[in-house]
Amino acid sequence: xxxxxxxxxxxxxLFLTSCxxxxxxxxxxxxxxxxxxxxxxxxxxxxxxxxxxKDIPSNEDTKETDIKDSKSIIKVIKYTLNESDKTxxxxxxxxxxxxxxxxxxxxxxxxxxxxxxxxxTENALKRANYFLPMVKRIFIQEGLxxxxxxxxxxxxxxxxxATSPANAAGIWQFIPSTAKRFGLRIDEYVDExxxxxxxxxxxxxxxxxxYNSFGSWELAIAGYNCGEKCIAKRLEASNSTSFKDIKNTLxxxxxxxxxxxxxxxxxASNPEKYGLDTKSNVYDVVNFTADREIHLLDLSxxxxxxxxxxxxxxxxxxxxxxxxxxxxxLPRLDTSSFDRRFITSPPPKLYxxxxxxxxxxxxxxxxxxxxxxxxxxxxxxxxxxxxxxNYKKRVYTVVKGDTLYSIAKRFGVNVETLKKLNKLEDxxxxxxxxxxxx
Numbered sequence: 369x370x371x372x373x374x375x376x377x378x379x380x381x382l383f384l385t386s387c388x389x390x391x392x393x394x395x396x397x398x399x400x401x402x403x404x405x406x407x408x409x410x411x412x413x414x415x416x417x418x419x420x421x422k423d424i425p426s427n428e429d430t431k432e433t434d435i436k437d438s439k440s441i442i443k444v445i446k447y448t449l450n451e452s453d454k455t456x457x458x459x460x461x462x463x464x465x466x467x468x469x470x471x472x473x474x475x476x477x478x479x480x481x482x483x484x485x486x487x488x489t490e491n492a493l494k495r496a497n498y499f500l501p502m503v504k505r506i507f508i509q510e511g512l513x514x515x516x517x518x519x520x521x522x523x524x525x526x527x528x529x530a531t532s533p534a535n536a537a538g539i540w541q542f543i544p545s546t547a548k549r550f551g552l553r554i555d556e557y558v559d560e561x562x563x564x565x566x567x568x569x570x571x572x573x574x575x576x577x578x579y580n581s582f583g584s585w586e587l588a589i590a591g592y593n594c595g596e597k598c599i600a601k602r603l604e605a606s607n608s609t610s611f612k613d614i615k616n617t618l619x620x621x622x623x624x625x626x627x628x629x630x631x632x633x634x635x636a637s638n639p640e641k642y643g644l645d646t647k648s649n650v651y652d653v654v655n656f657t658a659d660r661e662i663h664l665l666d667l668s669x670x671x672x673x674x675x676x677x678x679x680x681x682x683x684x685x686x687x688x689x690x691x692x693x694x695x696x697x698l699p700r701l702d703t704s705s706f707d708r709r710f711i712t713s714p715p716p717k718l719y720x721x722x723x724x725x726x727x728x729x730x731x732x733x734x735x736x737x738x739x740x741x742x743x744x745x746x747x748x749x750x751x752x753x754x755x756x757x758n759y760k761k762r763v764y765t766v767v768k769g770d771t772l773y774s775i776a777k778r779f780g781v782n783v784e785t786l787k788k789l790n791k792l793e794d795x796x797x798x799x800x801x802x803x804x805x806x
Contacts (some may be wrong), residue, residue, distance in 0.1 A: 418594050447479050447642070453634060460633055467612060469627040477624070482642045492525035493636055493646040495710045497540050498681075498699070499526055502653040503568050510572035518632050519592065520571075522625070527712050528562045528683035537561040538683075540571040546595075556686070558694055562686035565655045565697055566666045578797035579779030581783075586611035586626055594622040603651055609774050639710070649707045652700040653681065658690040671698060680711040687777035694712070762805040779805050 449471050456772045481489045496518075504514040523541040524530035533715075536543045538561035544554055548636045550570040552560040560566045571592075578588035578596060581768045582603075590611060591599040601612040615623045639646040663680060668675040679688060681697040699706070764775065776783045783795070789804050798801070 402653060415743075445639075447482070448475055449478075455638060456634060457630055460515060460570070460630070464515065466584070466586045466626065469630055473624070473627035476632070477628050478634060481631055481635055482644060486644065488525060489521075489632075489635065490639075490646055491645050491710055493639060493644070494648040495526040495712070496521055496636075497648050497650045498711070499564050499568075499653065500650075501650060502565065506565075506568045507572050509639060510576060512572055512575055512769045515633060516575060516585075516589075518636055519589065519629060521632050528564055528680065529712050529714050529718065531715075535693050538567045539564055540567045541569060542570065546574065557689075557691060558684050559685060560684050560695075562564070562644075562805065563695055563697070564681065565653060566684070566695055577795070579775050580771065581707065583769070585773060589629060589691050590618065590622050590625055591748060594619055598622070609771075610779075651656065651695050651706075654700050655695055655697045658692055658694050659695055660692060662690045662696060664688040664690075667696070673698070674706075675709070677706060677711060680713075683714065694696065717766045764803045764805050766799055766801040768799050770797065770799075772797055774806075775803065781806055 400737065442540055454471075457463075457468055457474065493703050499520075500517055503517040503520070505588075507514050507517055520539045524539045526539050528539050530539070530541065531537050532541060534543060537559065540561070542552065542561045544561075547554060547561045547567075547570065550573050552563075552570050554565060562569075573589055575592060578591040579585060581596060582599060587599055587603075587610075598618070599614070602617050603609060606613050606617070608614060611626070635642050635644065636646075660769075664678050665675055665683065665688065666687070667673075667676045671678075677699065681699055682688075682690070685694070693710060762797070768773070772783050772786060773796075776786055785806060786792070786803065789806060
C-alpha cells in the first residue's frame with residue numbers, strides 16, 4: 369500500500385510538470401506553426417521596413433545594405449530588359465553621348481527601384497511633377513539635355529527639404545561651398561539651395577561646367593555625384609580621359625550613378641509597365657523677385673494658395689519671409705484641383721538658428737562663378753601658378769572630341785593658362801578653333 373502511494377504521488381508530479389512545460393512553450397510561441405511567406409508577404413515586409421526608416425538620413429553603409437536587401441527580392445521578381453527597353457536606352461545614350469552601361473546593372477536598379485524602393489520611386493516621380501516643366505525649361509535654356517532633369521530623382525526624390533549627412537541640401541543636393549561657387553545665397557535668412565528655381569539654374573551651370581571640363585556626360589554626371597576633384601584625380605592617376613577606365617576606382621555610389629540614372633529614365637518613360645502608379649497632375653512654376661518684405665502667410669491669402677503649398681515651393685525662406693531681392697516661387701495652378709498629397713514639410717527645427725529680425729537689403733553683387741582649373745586641382749597643391757609672359761608660342765587646331773582639359777593635359781600645361789593666353793571667358797571650344805599653346 370505504501371509503494372502504491374509513492375507511485376501515485378510520482379505520477380501526479382509528472383503530470384503537473386508536463387502541464388507547466390506546455391504552458392511555458394505556449395507563451396514562448398514554440399508550438400506556433402511556421403508559415404512560409406509568399407512573395408506578396410515578403411514584398412510587404414520590405415515596404416514596412418522602408419516606411420519605418422525612410423526619414424532616417426542615409427549614409428554609404430545604409431545604401432549598400434539597401435542594395436544587398438533588394439537582391440533577395442530580385443531573386444523572386446527578376447525584370448529583364450526587352451528589345452523596346454534596349455532601343456530606348458540606345459536612343460538616350462546616343463543623345464547624351466554616353467556608353468551604354470551593362471544590361472545587368474540597369475536591370476538590377478530597375479528591380480531595386482521597383483521593389484525595395486518602390487514607395488520612394490513612386491512618390492519621387494509624383495513629386496517631380498511639381499517641378500519638371502520648370503526644370504526642363506531651364507536645362508534647355510542652358511543648352512543641356514532635358515533628360516538630366518531626372519538626376520534630381522536620384523539626388524533627393526525632388527524633396528526641397530532633403531538634407532544629407534554631408535549637409536548637402538535641396539532637390540539638387542548642393543553642399544555649401546559648391547552652392548556659393550555657383551551663385552546661391554546661404555545666410556541666416558535664406559538658403560537658396562532649397563529654392564527649386566535658383567538651385568536648378570545653379571545645377572545646370574555646374575553640370576555644364578563639368579561637361580566642358582571633362583568632355584563627356586558620363587564624367588560630368590559622375591563628377592556631380594562625387595565632385596570634380598574626385599574625377600580629376602582618378603583621370604590623372606590612370607592617365608585616361610574616359611569614365612570606363614576609372615569606373616572601378618570610384619566610390620560605389622558614383623560608379624553606380626550612370627546605371628541608376630538609366631534605370632530611372634526607363635521607369636519614368638513608362639511607369640505602369642514596371643508596376644508603378646505615378647499618375648498625378650503636372651504643374652509649372654512662375655517666380656518673381658520681391659521688391660519689398662513679403663510674408664508667405666499674407667501672400668497665400670492674396671493669391672488664394674494654401675499656406676503649406678506655398679511654403680513647399682519656397683523652402684529656402686527660413687522665416688517664411690522674402691525680403692527685397694529674394695526670389696519667390698508660385699505654382700501655376702487651379703488651386704481647387706491641386707494634388708497636394710506629395711508635398712513635403714520641413715523637419716522640426718530645420719531653421720531653428722535663423723534670425724527673426726528683418727535684414728538690410730542684400731546689395732552685394734551675385735557671386736561670380738569660379739570655374740576651377742581641374743588640372744591645377746591635382747598639380748598645384750593649393751599654390752598659385754605664376755603665368756609667364758615670354759612664351760614660345762605654338763598653334764593647335766581643335767579637332768572633334770577635344771576639350772580644353774584634354775588639350776591642356778596633352779601639352780602638359782594648365783587649363784587656366786590656356787584660357788588666359790587665348791582670351792577665353794569659359795571652357796567652351798569648337799572644332800577648327802586655333803589655340804595658342806605655350
